[in-house]
Amino acid sequence: MNKTQTGLLLLLVTFISLALAWNISIPAYENLDEMEHVEVIRHIAVTEKLPIHGEAEVAGFHVRQEASQPPLYHLLGAAWVRAWNLPLEAPTATAIPGTFVACGSGDTTYNRVTWSRNPYLEFPGQGHRRTTHSLRLLSTLLQCVTIGGTWMLARRISLRSSARLLAVAIVALNPQFLLVAAGVNNDNLVTPLATWALVLLLDIWKRGPTPPRLLGLGILTGLAALSKLSGIGLLGLAGITLLVYTWQKRPPFKQLLVWGLLTGTPTLLLVTPWLIWNWRIYGDPTALTPMLEIVGRTTTRVDFWGSFQLMLRSYWGQLPCAFYPRALYWHFFILLGGGLLGLLLQSRRGFVTQAEQLILGGWFAIIVIAWIRWNALTPATGGRLLFPAAPALAILLAIGWQTLHRNLVRTWSVVLPLGALLTLLAGAIPLFTPPPRLSANTAMTATSNITFGAGDIALESYEVNLVKPGLACWLVQSSYCRPALELTLYLKAPHPLSQDLGLAVQLVSARPGDNTLRLAYNAWPGHGNLPTSALPAGQLFREHLLLPLPESEYPTQAWKLQVAFFDEKTNLRLPVAIDGEPVGDAAVLETLRVPGGQNPCADLPPLETPVLFNEAIALTHAVAEPGASGWEVQLCWENLAMVDVDYTVFVHAYATDGTLLGTGDGPPMAQAFPSQLWQPGDRILDIHALEAEQTPANIAVGLYHPQTGVRLEAFSGTERQPNDAVIIWSP
Numbered sequence: 001m002n003k004t005q006t007g008l009l010l011l012l013v014t015f016i017s018l019a020l021a022w023n024i025s026i027p028a029y030e031n032l033d034e035m036e037h038v039e040v041i042r043h044i045a046v047t048e049k050l051p052i053h054g055e056a057e058v059a060g061f062h063v064r065q066e067a068s069q070p071p072l073y074h075l076l077g078a079a080w081v082r083a084w085n086l087p088l089e090a091p092t093a094t095a096i097p098g099t100f101v102a103c104g105s106g107d108t109t110y111n112r113v114t115w116s117r118n119p120y121l122e123f124p125g126q127g128h129r130r131t132t133h134s135l136r137l138l139s140t141l142l143q144c145v146t147i148g149g150t151w152m153l154a155r156r157i158s159l160r161s162s163a164r165l166l167a168v169a170i171v172a173l174n175p176q177f178l179l180v181a182a183g184v185n186n187d188n189l190v191t192p193l194a195t196w197a198l199v200l201l202l203d204i205w206k207r208g209p210t211p212p213r214l215l216g217l218g219i220l221t222g223l224a225a226l227s228k229l230s231g232i233g234l235l236g237l238a239g240i241t242l243l244v245y246t247w248q249k250r251p252p253f254k255q256l257l258v259w260g261l262l263t264g265t266p267t268l269l270l271v272t273p274w275l276i277w278n279w280r281i282y283g284d285p286t287a288l289t290p291m292l293e294i295v296g297r298t299t300t301r302v303d304f305w306g307s308f309q310l311m312l313r314s315y316w317g318q319l320p321c322a323f324y325p326r327a328l329y330w331h332f333f334i335l336l337g338g339g340l341l342g343l344l345l346q347s348r349r350g351f352v353t354q355a356e357q358l359i360l361g362g363w364f365a366i367i368v369i370a371w372i373r374w375n376a377l378t379p380a381t382g383g384r385l386l387f388p389a390a391p392a393l394a395i396l397l398a399i400g401w402q403t404l405h406r407n408l409v410r411t412w413s414v415v416l417p418l419g420a421l422l423t424l425l426a427g428a429i430p431l432f433t434p435p436p437r438l439s440a441n442t443a444m445t446a447t448s449n450i451t452f453g454a455g456d457i458a459l460e461s462y463e464v465n466l467v468k469p470g471l472a473c474w475l476v477q478s479s480y481c482r483p484a485l486e487l488t489l490y491l492k493a494p495h496p497l498s499q500d501l502g503l504a505v506q507l508v509s510a511r512p513g514d515n516t517l518r519l520a521y522n523a524w525p526g527h528g529n530l531p532t533s534a535l536p537a538g539q540l541f542r543e544h545l546l547l548p549l550p551e552s553e554y555p556t557q558a559w560k561l562q563v564a565f566f567d568e569k570t571n572l573r574l575p576v577a578i579d580g581e582p583v584g585d586a587a588v589l590e591t592l593r594v595p596g597g598q599n600p601c602a603d604l605p606p607l608e609t610p611v612l613f614n615e616a617i618a619l620t621h622a623v624a625e626p627g628a629s630g631w632e633v634q635l636c637w638e639n640l641a642m643v644d645v646d647y648t649v650f651v652h653a654y655a656t657d658g659t660l661l662g663t664g665d666g667p668p669m670a671q672a673f674p675s676q677l678w679q680p681g682d683r684i685l686d687i688h689a690l691e692a693e694q695t696p697a698n699i700a701v702g703l704y705h706p707q708t709g710v711r712l713e714a715f716s717g718t719e720r721q722p723n724d725a726v727i728i729w730s731p
Contacts, residue, residue, distance in 0.1 A: 004161040007413075011165065012147055015172040015181075018420055019140040022182035025429050027122050028132040029093055029115045031183030032320055032384065036066035038091070038132050038184050041077035046088055052281055053290040060090055065294040068287035070274065072226035073186035080138045086131040093117060093128075097568045100502055100523050103321040107479040107548045110521075111528040112321040112431050116500070118534040119434035119526065132184060139188035143181035147172050149195030150391040156202040157356050157395060162409045163402040170335065170394035173416040175317040175324070175423035180384050187384050190227035193220050194388040197234050198363060201241055205355055209242065214262035221263070222270030229286060230388055232271070233366040238263050241359060288377075295378050304372075307381050311371070312336075315383025317423055324427030327475040331419050335397065335412065342400025360392040435526040438540040444490055450587045452565045453574035456497055457532070460540060463488040464561060464590050469546065479548040483595055485519060489543040489563065493535040500524065500531040501565045501574065505545065510558040510591055511672040518559045518594060521547050532565075549594065556596045556682060557673040562586040593677040599685035601636035611726045613703050613712040616641040617675070620683075624699045624729035630691035633664060633728070635701060637686060639678035646674040647703045647712065651688045652725070653696035662692035667706075675703075700725035 001009075029035040043051040043061045051067040081088065093115045102111035117129075125133060150171050154164035171177060180187050197220040204213050217238055224231025239260070246256050275285040282290050316332040317324045367389040374380050386393070401409050444461035451458050465486040472480035487505060503525050507518035524531055525543050535541075564586040566573040573585035604621035611619040621636035633651050651664035668675060668686045678684070690699065702725045704711040711724040 004165065007161075007165045008151055008168065011168050011172055012144065014417055014420075015147055015178070016140060016144065018173070018178050018424065019143070019182045020137075021424055022178050022428065023133060023136045023140070025424065025432065026179070026182065026319075027113070027115065027117055027119070027432050028125065028129040029091070030113065030320065030432065031136075031179065032185055032382065033066060034132065034184045035062055035091065035093070035115070036064045037074070037077075037186065038128075038135065039063045040066050040069070040071075040074045041081060041135065041184070042088055042090075042128075042131075044071075044074055044078035045081045050277075053294070062091070065291045068278065068282065068291050069186055070226045070228055070231075072223060073189040073228075076189065077135055077138060077184065080135065081131060084134060086134050087127045088131070089127050091128040096524065096528070099568055100528060101321065102523075102528075106322070107550065108521075108546070109322055109325070109431060109476070109527075110545070111523045112319060113524075113528045114321055116531050118531075119432070119529045120534070120536070135184045136182050139183060139185065140181050142188045142192055143177070145192035146195050146391065149192055149199055150394060152199045153195060153202065153391055154395050154398070156199065156206065157399075159395075159398060160402060160406065160409075162406060162413075163398045166401060166409050166412055167391070167395045167398035169413060169416045170397055171390050173420040174315075174332075174390070175328075175420055175427070176315060176383055177387065177390060178420060178424075179317070179319070179428070180387065185384075186228055187387050190224050190231045191387050191390065193224040193227060194231060194234060194363070195391045196220055197224060198359065198392060201238060201359055202356065205241060205245060205359065209245065209259050209262075211262055214259055215266055218263040218266035219270070222267040224388070225267065225271045226274060228388070229288075230367060230370045230385075232267075233363075233370055235264065235267055237359070237363050237366055240362060244355070244358065292378055298376060298378055302376050304375075307375055307379075310381035311383055311386070313383070314381060315386060317427065318383065319428065319431065322431060324423055325476040326478075328419070328423045328427050331415055335401075335416075338404060338408070339397030339400035342403035343396055344400075346399055346403040357396075360396055364389040364392045364396070431527070432529060434529050435541045435543055437536060438490070438542055440540060442490070442540060449579045451577050452587075455494055456574065457501075457535075457565055458492045458494060459489060459563070459587065460492055461490040462563075462589055464592070466592060466594065467546075469548070472546070480546075482548045482551065484546050484548045485561070485592075487545045487547070487561070489545075490540060491525065491543060492540045493532065493537055496537045497532045497535060499567065500533050502568050503543070504564045504566055504573075504586075505547065506562050506564075506586075507549075507559040507592070507594065508562055509672055510560050510674070511670045514672070518552065518554060519547060519549055521545070552596065554594075554596045555599045555685070557594065557669060558591050558671075558677050559594045560588050561590045561592055562588045591674070591677070593673075593679070599636065599683050601638075601683050601685055604634055604636055604685075607726075607728075609716050610638070611721065612640075612715045613724075614643075615715075616643050617647075617678075617703065617712070619701070619726060622701065622726075622728035624690070626695075630662070630689055631664075631696075631699065633688045633690055633699065633701070635686040635688070635728075637668065637684040639675075639680055639682040639684070641680060643675055643678065645705055646676045648706045649686060649688065649701065650704055650711075650725075651690050651699065651701050653690055653692040653699050655694070656697040661694060661696050662690055664688035664690035695731075696729075698727045698730040700727045702726060 039062045040051055043056055050071055051063045053067045056063045056067050096114055096116050101114055150168050154167045197217055200213050200217045221234040224234055242259050278287040279285045316329055367386055371385045445463055447461050448459055467484055467486045469480040469484050502522050505521040509516040564573045575585055576583050576587045601621050604623050606621050618638045620638050624631050624633045648667055653661040655661055668684055673684055702711055702714055714721040714724040714726055
């Protein structure tokens with residue numbers, strides 16, 4: 001065995017190993033459209049019939065849009081299930097309520113699980129879950145055929161052995177390809193069939209269109225079309241290739257007709273029965289109409305640039321509900337960009353012929369056009385839709401890198417395996433890993449005695465910090481460029497629970513009666529992985545969250561951090577008790593100072609000279625204006641030094657003889673920003689309502705200690721103010 005063959009074998013072993021790791025790590029049905037594909041296979045295995053939209057659902061099969069997909073992959077899957085005598089029971093998995101799932105970009109990578117399960121009992125699983133993981137193995141074996149086809153395709157082109165291995169690696173070590181190969185999905189059959197069809201097409205071009213090759217191409221094309229509709233595009237590529245071949249070789253026109261018949265006849269014989277069946281059942285030979293009725297049609301103008309960006313990213317990696325951290329894509333974009341640059345330059349070097357570029361590039365263009373058409377019908381930005389042409393693209397990129405430098409080709413042999421492994425370890429696994437179960441003697445910084453419900457869940461301890469994530473901003477996603485709440489909860493269910501409850505983490509305004517939210521996070525525990533019905537009774541576990549604060553225009557102020565558990569169906573929260581005493585339906589853990597913008601104090605008239613209170617707080621602006629129900633007093637405070645008391649502001653209206661006419665005392669910002677949380681440089685816009693029975697002679701303000709009533713010394717310049725009160729208004 002030479003070095004090239006050894007390298008190919010190592011690539012194949014690496015691919016199988018990583019695909020198996022993906023199989024184990026991704027819970028059943030969390031792969032792309034997996035529940036529906038599994039259910040189509042189960043329907044065929046149980047009823048020995050193809051599913052029909054409407055009828056299959058009534059019979060209890062969750063097939064949705066996949067019922068009218070081309071059936072070859074599902075027929076093969078049903079045969080696999082029967083051959084291994086796998087369980088055919090209906091899935092007991094239930095969809096997690098949408099309020100607990102954060103599909104899309106989102107601010108965090110949490111809450112991406114869509115199907116309920118006990119994460120501690122996922123693999124190998126029993127019943128329907130074992131069937132799903134076994135069907136995934138079939139997909140992996142099918143994609144091994146793609147790996148072999150990519151190698152054979154690369155051999156048909158004059159590339160160095162290192163570039164051939166790179167082409168195979170680009171396919172096999174693409175994290176999205178690995179995910180698909182470790183899932184139940186018909187992409188796993190159309191891709192190998194299309195790849196070997198391209199091998200035959202290159203043979204036809206280079207060695208001539210013999211009947212066995214043409215018949216083989218027609219059969220592979222028909223089988224590909226029976227796996228996925230895009231496979232029929234191979235017939236168009238074959239037609240174009242034969243026309244160009246005829247134009248160059250000038251055979252008799254009759255010969256061209258024979259070639260066309262040899263290619264097209266087996267394709268039509270394979271596909272026509274399925275088209276007729278669709279016409280009879282749905283009145284649509286492609287069966288796209290009932291599928292679109294389920295997935296929904298595009299009703300707005302397609303944003304092709306946005307769709308292209310999502311397609312580009314998801315080509316290298318995307319789970320059904322989330323992308324991976326951004327750093328895991330960088331080397332793939334370099335791979336793509338460098339390969340395309342080298343491909344543009346390669347025409348001077350002549351590594352591949354124009355015909356070879358036509359076949360590879362033409363097939364990729366056909367698949368892209370098919371995607372554009374499908375995306376115009378229904379939102380479809382998944383990169384896997386281009387996978388039938390993945391080997392063709394990989395070879396073109398390998399040609400580009402060979403053009404740039406042979407040593408760069410070798411570099412990728414190290415980078416790509418590491419990238420695939422890192423994507424699994426840092427991208428996929430963390431999304432589905434349940435929280436660690438801790439021993440009873442786990443060290444905790446503090447203890448709390450907070451219980452939810454009738455002692456159903458206990459919060460043993462917690463840790464809270466506001467942090468600037470730093471590297472996460474660059475490595476994970478842009479939301480982590482903002483400050484984030486880092487919260488660790490140590491939770492325990494003293495007894496088994498039958499109900500699945502949501503965990504709510506909120507930052508609520510510290511102002512009494514104000515329910516404004518600065519942050520709201522709702523999920524099942526374990527980042528959405530752990531339904532409370534699966535909580536191990538009496539087992540302590542840790543829930544660690546890093547929640548970026550949403551962008552807002554709120555000023556710097558105080559927010560209460562509170563935690564609650566609630567029933568998603570009724571939205572009712574469990575009662576909370578601290579040390580056995582009821583405290584409502586939410587546990588307030590801390591009052592936090594959350595950075596924001598500075599208050600618009602410049603809009604108020606400034607005092608001629610700022611007034612200093614104990615040399616720690618300055619009153620810089622003030623205005624009092626009469627209204628329909630009294631006076632509105634607006635004050636602007638500036639913090640000069642930290643204080644350890646939550647002072648109260650007094651606002652007094654006096655008559656000419658000094659009689660007190662009315663007051664508007666209260667904490668700054670009505671308790672929304674206690675002075676103990678102020679930091680030097682803070683500016684606080686503070687508004688008070690003052691009621692007075694008659695027009696006052698003056699209005700004075702100041703600060704005092706809420707427990708002792710002692711006022712803070714007030715100085716305007718070097719002059720202490722009488723009664724430590726600042727007159728801000730007089731007629």
